[in-house]
Amino acid sequence: MALPKRIIKETERLVADPAPGISAAPHEDNLRYFDVTIEGPDGSPFQNGVFRLELFLPEEYPMAPPKVRFLTKIYHPNIDKLGRICLDILKDKWSPALQIRTVLLSIQALLSAPNPDDPLATDVAKHYKENEKDAQRVSREWTEKYASK
Amino acid sequence: MAKIPRNFRLLEELEKGEKGIGDGSCSYGLEDGDDIMMSNWNGTIIGPGHTVHENRIYSLKIHCGASYPDDPPTVHFISRVNLPFVNQANGKVELTKLNVLAKWNRESSIETVLVSIRREMAAFNNRKLPQPPEGSVF
Numbered sequence: 001m002a003l004p005k006r007i008i009k010e011t012e013r014l015v016a017d018p019a020p021g022i023s024a025a026p027h028e029d030n031l032r033y034f035d036v037t038i039e040g041p042d043g044s045p046f047q048n049g050v051f052r053l054e055l056f057l058p059e060e061y062p063m064a065p066p067k068v069r070f071l072t073k074i075y076h077p078n079i080d081k082l083g084r085i086c087l088d089i090l091k092d093k094w095s096p097a098l099q100i101r102t103v104l105l106s107i108q109a110l111l112s113a114p115n116p117d118d119p120l121a122t123d124v125a126k127h128y129k130e131n132e133k134d135a136q137r138v139s140r141e142w143t144e145k146y147a148s149k
Numbered sequence: 150m151a152k153i154p155r156n157f158r159l160l161e162e163l164e165k166g167e168k169g170i171g172d173g174s175c176s177y178g179l180e181d182g183d184d185i186m187m188s189n190w191n192g193t194i195i196g197p198g199h200t201v202h203e204n205r206i207y208s209l210k211i212h213c214g215a216s217y218p219d220d221p222p223t224v225h226f227i228s229r230v231n232l233p234f235v236n237q238a239n240g241k242v243e244l245t246k247l248n249v250l251a252k253w254n255r256e257s258s259i260e261t262v263l264v265s266i267r268r269e270m271a272a273f274n275n276r277k278l279p280q281p282p283e284g285s286v287f
Contacts, residue, residue, distance in 0.1 A: 058151055067157050081185075082187070
């Protein structure tokens with residue numbers, strides 16, 4: 001099965017010229033399936049953490065968005081217990097002009113700017129809304145516990 | 150065709166199961182909502198009408214290993230049931246005796262397993278098999 005040229009190009013660039021704090025490498029036996037790591041952004045409760053994710057490019061890509069989820073546990077209002085991510089560009093705001101790189105940068109940005117008004121993990125969102133400081137403390141604890149380098 | 154990896158395939162199955170499948174006679178969900186590897190599932194089959202199984206609710210557990218869906222899941226009945234493809238010692242559904250598991254392919258799913266088991270319950274040779282008391286477990 002031939003891999004579309006666009007995916008080959010994107011992969012080459014991801015490997016040769018990775019975005020800061022982000023790595024993505026395709027599985028040898030499935031070139032549409034990537035192992036991803038994202039470093040927690042400085043100044044966020046996820047700082048010093050390295051988070052593992054998995055990304056899959058479905059048959060319809062780039063007409064349909066990539067599928068992405070966290071494999072590392074994370075205390076974040078827009079990421080649920082199974083690592084699923086609530087991010088508009090992964091759903092109705094997807095555009096074929098976006099790329100794997102832009103998706104991963106957006107996820108990294110989501111770590112800096114949690115959005116408890118559009119929650120996926122409702123209990124975490126409630127915590128963030130009612131007591132942001134305490135919620136950030138838990139996020140830091142989880143980062144240390146599950147996402148240590 | 151793009152080959153969908155195990156975890157994304159199981160996420161799809163989970164979302165389908167949460168919405169509810171068919172007429173509700175078979176259902177399934179994650180045993181533990183925190184299980185990031187999505188390995189262990191609970192299933193329910195409502196016994197087909199006009200058989201000895203009518204109105205009985207059967208509980209099953211399903212385990213999807215690391216090589217799912219290339220390999221079939223392992224399936225056990227929790228509720229006691231007398232069927233030729235169910236090991237009477239431990240409730241295990243014997244792969245080789247059930248068509249969907251013996252002829253497993255990547256398109257098969259937890260749903261197809263449960264639906265096939267239910268269909269077998271209503272098969273001519275199975276529909277009148279004497280059954281253990283309702284509510285007993287393996």
